[in-house]
Amino acid sequence: MNNEKEDILTSYLIDLGEEVLKLLLAKGAIKEDAEDIIQNTFYKVYTLLDDLNESTLRPWFFRVALNEYIDLKRKKEQQNIYLTEKVYSKLQYTECEFDAILNKNEIFFLLRDIRKEYKEVFFLKYYYDFSYEEIAAMLDVKVNSVKQKLYRARNLIQSKAGGKR
The missing domain is CATH 1.10.10 (Arc Repressor Mutant, subunit A)
Known part of the structure; x- marks a missing residue:
């Protein structure tokens, strides 16, 4: 990838990360958890960059970040529940x-x-x-x-x- 394309991708990912961060915060995530989730999602993006294309990157980023938030919330709230x-x-x-x-x-x-x-x-x-x-x-x-x-x-x-x- 040339430098110009890398710069465009980096800028796009930063904007996407900020958008998802705001969404996670709006859904009740604490700032530190939301930032960790975004950082982990960025890492996953870079490990899978060759497999992602422009049309799938945005929904994939949202899905990965949201799934991680759900898993984190689930771990924090995990309880045995007995239905009556x-x-x-x-x-x-x-x-x-x-x-x-x-x-x-x-x-x-x-x-x-x-x-x-x-x-x-x-x-x-x-x-x-x-x-x-x-x-x-x-x-x-x-x-x-x-x-x-x-x-x-x-x-x-x-x-x-x-x-x-």
């Missing part, structure tokens, strides 16, 4: 938003056996409060795809909870 009949009964109210009827630890517990693609979208929406549009941008998919995966995830959780009653 009360939790399962809450799931009967399908018109309600999940975050209104379940606490975040209950959501985390219910997601443990759900397919990764559904789990990721579900976490982003109900655990981290991202909008459909933000999730679509991060995962580089259409908004309707996000809505469809959320719908399927909710149905899987409800059927799983219903099956244990």
Whole structure:
């Protein structure tokens, strides 16, 4: 890579890092954790630079940083959760938003056996409060795809909870 291209890439990555840092801070990350996540993501970018292209770099950067934030938050909040009949009964109210009827630890517990693609979208929406549009941008998919995966995830959780009653 010539110097001009390196300078353009470096400038783009710095801007991208600042954008993702602001997003992580807005989602509740403490500054030190957010900075560590960005630094780790930069490292991963440079190790995989040959495999990334302009169109995939931005969504990949968001995804890697966000996954690292989710993992960090999960480690900090890891607890054993025992679901009760009360939790399962809450799931009967399908018109309600999940975050209104379940606490975040209950959501985390219910997601443990759900397919990764559904789990990721579900976490982003109900655990981290991202909008459909933000999730679509991060995962580089259409908004309707996000809505469809959320719908399927909710149905899987409800059927799983219903099956244990």
